[in-house]
Amino acid sequence: DTGVSQDPRHKITKRGQNVTFRCDPISEHNRLYWYRQTLGQGPEFLTYFQNEAQLEKSRLLSDRFSAERPKGSFSTLEIQRTEQGDSAMYLCASSLGTSVGDTQYFGPGTRLTVL
């Protein structure tokens, strides 16, 4: 089953360090989304790509966050100078992006803990 995969699954870092997460979408999917989920909350949208173009960024995505999707394939999300408030589950999703209401398929997430 070639679903959405994310790496690493868990990351523990010290405040002030930089971290990078990777997402591999379902191969034929054009759209790729990043969400953040904190304990007891629903996922919150961060940013999304149509192929390699980053089309929308949430106000949640501060200047310390950057995302890329080179060549429209995998995507990386980098957080610079991490803060304790960045501790969360970072979810990646992908979709075909070709029809109204197309399904977003989520990966298992990367759980970030900032000490």
Next chain:
Amino acid sequence: QQQVKQSPQSLIVQKGGISIINCAYENTAFDYFPWYQQFPGKGPALLIAIRPDVSEKKEGRFTISFNKSAKQFSLHIMDSQPGDSATYFCAATKGGYSTLTFGKGTMLLVSP
């Protein structure tokens, strides 16, 4: 500003009973309403979804009821089973295949 409000926060149902989760939205531009199911340690998975041009959609034991005038929609799980124990999220999008706005989730426990 919370655009999708979900209740209850948690729910305990006996096996075989009906689980009901409610959501209300504010933005009339929303035009697609999916429900996601999430198990611990997993990402959310689409359960069932509805467009506002229908009032009800049923798939197996899961039914969405939609009230456009009240801007409310609900998930009904018939004959609830222990395997249904999970966190359920309602969500909404505008423009069809745009970003999802989620509710805060309902933790469902189905007791044997």
